[in-house]
Amino acid sequence: MQTRTAGRVLRKYRLRPKQLVFITLFLGAPGIPLVRSIVPEPDLPLTFKVSMLVLISTVYLGIIWFWRVATIVYQDHIVVRQLFWTRRTAWSDVLSIEIENNPASSRTMLLDREGRLFALPGGLGAQVHEVRAIKDVWERYRGGGWTPPTEAAVLAAQYRARAREYAFVWAMFLAVGSFLALLLTGLVLYARSDWDNDGIPSLFQAIGFVPVVMFVAGYQVAVRLLSRRYAAYAP
Numbered sequence: 001m002q003t004r005t006a007g008r009v010l011r012k013y014r015l016r017p018k019q020l021v022f023i024t025l026f027l028g029a030p031g032i033p034l035v036r037s038i039v040p041e042p043d044l045p046l047t048f049k050v051s052m053l054v055l056i057s058t059v060y061l062g063i064i065w066f067w068r069v070a071t072i073v074y075q076d077h078i079v080v081r082q083l084f085w086t087r088r089t090a091w092s093d094v095l096s097i098e099i100e101n102n103p104a105s106s107r108t109m110l111l112d113r114e115g116r117l118f119a120l121p122g123g124l125g126a127q128v129h130e131v132r133a134i135k136d137v138w139e140r141y142r143g144g145g146w147t148p149p150t151e152a153a154v155l156a157a158q159y160r161a162r163a164r165e166y167a168f169v170w171a172m173f174l175a176v177g178s179f180l181a182l183l184l185t186g187l188v189l190y191a192r193s194d195w196d197n198d199g200i201p202s203l204f205q206a207i208g209f210v211p212v213v214m215f216v217a218g219y220q221v222a223v224r225l226l227s228r229r230y231a232a233y234a235p
Helices: 017-028 031-038 046-068 128-141 151-192 209-231
Strands: 009-013 070-074 077-081 086-090 094-099 108-112 117-119
Touching: 009 128, 017 031, 017 046, 031 046, 046 209, 094 128, 094 151, 108 151, 117 151, 151 209
Parallel strands: none
Antiparallel strands: 009 070, 070 077, 077 086, 094 108, 108 117
16 A cells, blocks of 8 residues: 555555566466467467467466556545556545455445446455545545435446456356367377377467457356346346
């Protein structure tokens, strides 16, 4: 956590430098020799090279996400910074800031006036004293016209958030499963044929493309199906 008054930033939450360095080395270091061994190799098909680069790039995007993600508290609004987008919410549009009521979770959730419920990232977690500090800023600057959300609005937001989270989990399972299936297929084909003569099988060349496509498509389908399912229980 960082506190300063210049630029009207009151508090800033992001992962600690030691955590970021560890994540970078743990996830990023293995990819360097892999890229150096694949890209210059003239006997490997271009499709396979690009496929592996796509797969490795997703790992490095994850590293960039860890470095970029943050929660920044200003005097008049709060900022949630993710990899590809930044969400700014005025305090008057914040309906609640609460630690998630789930023993298996340690997140602080924000509900805005548009019905979006999302976690505050950057290592904030469920630190009670820090959450209290953010809520103090919110309560001080949200304005006199602020009204609390209805129970129906809270439940609807929780259903939508749950649908997104479950869709993400299912999409991850689908992506990992497709990767393992292609990997096992490649090992079987390697055991039964001579790749030096036949080249890398086209199916195995897609080992980097397929998991990414499966994740994106799986998430989109799952979030729609789950949203409809939870909508049936919404008040």
